[in-house]
Amino acid sequence: MTATVHEVTDLYPTRQGGEPRVIPRQDPVVQGTAEQGPMDAETLCGFDEKGYLTIDQLITADELQLFRDELKRLAEDPEVKADERTVVEAKSNEVRSIFDIHKTNEVFRKIANDPRIVDRARQILGSDVYIHQSRINYKPGFVGKDFTWHSDFETWHAEDGMPTPRAVSISISLTDNYSFNGPLMIMPGSHKHYISAVDKTPENNHKQSLVMQGAGVPDPETLTEFADKFGIDVLEGPAGGAIMFDSNCMHASNGNVTPYPRSNVFIVYNSVENTPVEPFAAPQPRPEFLSSRDFTPAGS
Amino acid sequence: MTATVHEVTDLYPTRQGGEPRVIPRQDPVVQGTAEQGPMDAETLCGFDEKGYLTIDQLITADELQLFRDELKRLAEDPEVKADERTVVEAKSNEVRSIFDIHKTNEVFRKIANDPRIVDRARQILGSDVYIHQSRINYKPGFVGKDFTWHSDFETWHAEDGMPTPRAVSISISLTDNYSFNGPLMIMPGSHKHYISAVDKTPENNHKQSLVMQGAGVPDPETLTEFADKFGIDVLEGPAGGAIMFDSNCMHASNGNVTPYPRSNVFIVYNSVENTPVEPFAAPQPRPEFLSSRDFTPAGS
Numbered sequence: 001m002t003a004t005v006h007e008v009t010d011l012y013p014t015r016q017g018g019e020p021r022v023i024p025r026q027d028p029v030v031q032g033t034a035e036q037g038p039m040d041a042e043t044l045c046g047f048d049e050k051g052y053l054t055i056d057q058l059i060t061a062d063e064l065q066l067f068r069d070e071l072k073r074l075a076e077d078p079e080v081k082a083d084e085r086t087v088v089e090a091k092s093n094e095v096r097s098i099f100d101i102h103k104t105n106e107v108f109r110k111i112a113n114d115p116r117i118v119d120r121a122r123q124i125l126g127s128d129v130y131i132h133q134s135r136i137n138y139k140p141g142f143v144g145k146d147f148t149w150h151s152d153f154e155t156w157h158a159e160d161g162m163p164t165p166r167a168v169s170i171s172i173s174l175t176d177n178y179s180f181n182g183p184l185m186i187m188p189g190s191h192k193h194y195i196s197a198v199d200k201t202p203e204n205n206h207k208q209s210l211v212m213q214g215a216g217v218p219d220p221e222t223l224t225e226f227a228d229k230f231g232i233d234v235l236e237g238p239a240g241g242a243i244m245f246d247s248n249c250m251h252a253s254n255g256n257v258t259p260y261p262r263s264n265v266f267i268v269y270n271s272v273e274n275t276p277v278e279p280f281a282a283p284q285p286r287p288e289f290l291s292s293r294d295f296t297p298a299g300s
Numbered sequence: 301m302t303a304t305v306h307e308v309t310d311l312y313p314t315r316q317g318g319e320p321r322v323i324p325r326q327d328p329v330v331q332g333t334a335e336q337g338p339m340d341a342e343t344l345c346g347f348d349e350k351g352y353l354t355i356d357q358l359i360t361a362d363e364l365q366l367f368r369d370e371l372k373r374l375a376e377d378p379e380v381k382a383d384e385r386t387v388v389e390a391k392s393n394e395v396r397s398i399f400d401i402h403k404t405n406e407v408f409r410k411i412a413n414d415p416r417i418v419d420r421a422r423q424i425l426g427s428d429v430y431i432h433q434s435r436i437n438y439k440p441g442f443v444g445k446d447f448t449w450h451s452d453f454e455t456w457h458a459e460d461g462m463p464t465p466r467a468v469s470i471s472i473s474l475t476d477n478y479s480f481n482g483p484l485m486i487m488p489g490s491h492k493h494y495i496s497a498v499d500k501t502p503e504n505n506h507k508q509s510l511v512m513q514g515a516g517v518p519d520p521e522t523l524t525e526f527a528d529k530f531g532i533d534v535l536e537g538p539a540g541g542a543i544m545f546d547s548n549c550m551h552a553s554n555g556n557v558t559p560y561p562r563s564n565v566f567i568v569y570n571s572v573e574n575t576p577v578e579p580f581a582a583p584q585p586r587p588e589f590l591s592s593r594d595f596t597p598a599g600s
Contacts (some may be wrong), residue, residue, distance in 0.1 A: 044365070141520075142520055143522075144449070146555050146557045147557070148442070148557050149557065177482070178477070178532070179479035180485055180532050180534050180554065209455075220442055220559065223442075223559055223598050224441075224559040227558060227559045227560070229558075232480050232558060233480070234479050234480050252557050252558075253557075254480065254482070254554050254555055254557055255446050255555040256554065257446045257448050257528060257552050257553075257554055258485070258532060258552075258554075259477055259520065259524040259528075260527070
């Protein structure tokens with residue numbers, strides 16, 4: 001028997017020390033076609049260009065209420081709060097994120113496998129898709145904290161071993177998004193450029209990076225160039241709507257001093273042809289709840 | 301000789317302990333008339349209703365450049381940085397505000413006494429006006445901090461002894477205000493209601509309140525009611541424009557993770573018929589640079 005060694009070329013090197021640099025994206029953004037449906041050519045073209053698309057009303061009013069009730073119930077459940085897959089803010093002792101909800105909760109398992117979403121993800125990625133990560137996020141009013149600019153793919157590549165940015169996220173809004181309550185901001189077009197970060201990944205980085213960002217955060221000079229070049233889109237929109245965005249979008253959100261909280265369901269779909277290998281820039285892979293190793297196609 | 305004791309009735313009690321409560325404003329908002337100029341009846345009516353007005357282009361491009369240069373020069377001057385009237389952020393050692401600029405700096409003394417501003421303030425307040433406070437503010441990109449909801453008048457009444465809200469502020473933008481870089485937010489109409497705060501004023505409160513807000517901050521329940529009732533206006537607008545707002549407006553600003561800083565010149569005009577008495581809810585008045593005792597009419 002001959003052992004076959006698969007050499008994996010790192011097309012998106014990061015966290016190697018040296019100087020920060022920008023690498024052109026090596027892979028197409030949209031890999032499916034309009035013929036597949038459900039989205040038309042114009043929608044796909046917009047996604048290719050901007051790196052995101054919005055869906056005004058993805059879920060029904062009944063579903064919205066159901067999801068909100070479920071979020072509230074989970075956030076108050078002591079067992080959920082104690083789980084390692086739940087992020088609790090130390091200062092307030094309040095739940096901020098609950099991961100892995102597509103595995104642990106029937107309501108969210110169902111929506112994560114719903115054709116309204118899965119068929120769109122399939123169409124963008126041009127293959128079957130599986131769920132790389134899922135969570136619900138809760139950003140309270142008055143004290144909602146910010147999230148600085150980053151590309152999700154940079155982290156998934158460095159720490160989870162995701163080879164290419166053939167992944168798409170959906171954020172389903174459970175509350176209204178105003179310009180003033182810390183909505184998602186995206187630099188449209190930034191997804192076609194990859195910022196190679198400098199600092200190496202610390203051991204067990206995810207334990208603190210879920211609470212505070214560190215490794216992989218782009219340098220201020222490159223971010224300023226990006227903002228000047230691409231601009232910043234502020235994604236307002238009503239509860240029940242959704243945003244789908246490319247895994248390499250440069251995105252962020254400001255803090256929130258208004259009384260209006262923000263919550264959403266967040267699911268990441270990765271192509272079944274893009275399953276993770278060894279991390280490209282971390283001592284070991286992150287836990288299963290951050291980077292699923294179950295590659296069963298969603299919606300099947 | 302007979303000593304005359306002037307009894308001052310406190311129409312806006314605050315920081316007395318007990319429960320928070322909302323008191324209807326006891327004084328008119330606009331005390332001048334359209335005949336006086338320079339503003340027309342519609343503009344005055346809008347100010348009365350919303351508690352603020354915007355001026356698209358108040359200063360010239362040359363003035364804008366001059367003010368920016370001056371701000372930069374001052375922020376880098378070690379003597380200015382060491383002055384007690386300058387607020388320096390401990391963490392970054394960077395200048396955030398410089399007070400009393402209408403007294404210490406020729407460029408800003410001039411604009412603070414300019415008829416473009418003073419005549420508008422006179423018209424709103426229906427009398428001669430003097431400068432209660434002035435400052436330049438610098439809110440950096442990436443790490444710009446938020447400012448939670450408050451009424452300036454509540455502080456000026458409690459800590460400076462300003463009897464009634466017959467005062468108006470102007471904020472002249474030296475940078476573009478986008479929805480995403482922490483612009484001023486105002487609850488339109490809130491200026492007709494006064495939120496009486498609960499907690500008493502600590503000794504030397506201003507020393508820490510310039511850096512972090514504390515006493516006089518309204519309770520979350522009342523703020524939520526206000527936001528639901530009045531809504532939130534986000535004041536976007538280009539550099540060189542200005543916002544004038546009533547002293548009792550409920551206002552705030554979010555943090556700023558974008559690369560775009562915000563800076564402005566901020567001047568408070570008070571009616572010469574509304575000069576401060578003893579503080580209504582503080583052990584002693586704040587220093588002169590926060591609450592001027594020079595009542596010389598501006599522009600004279």
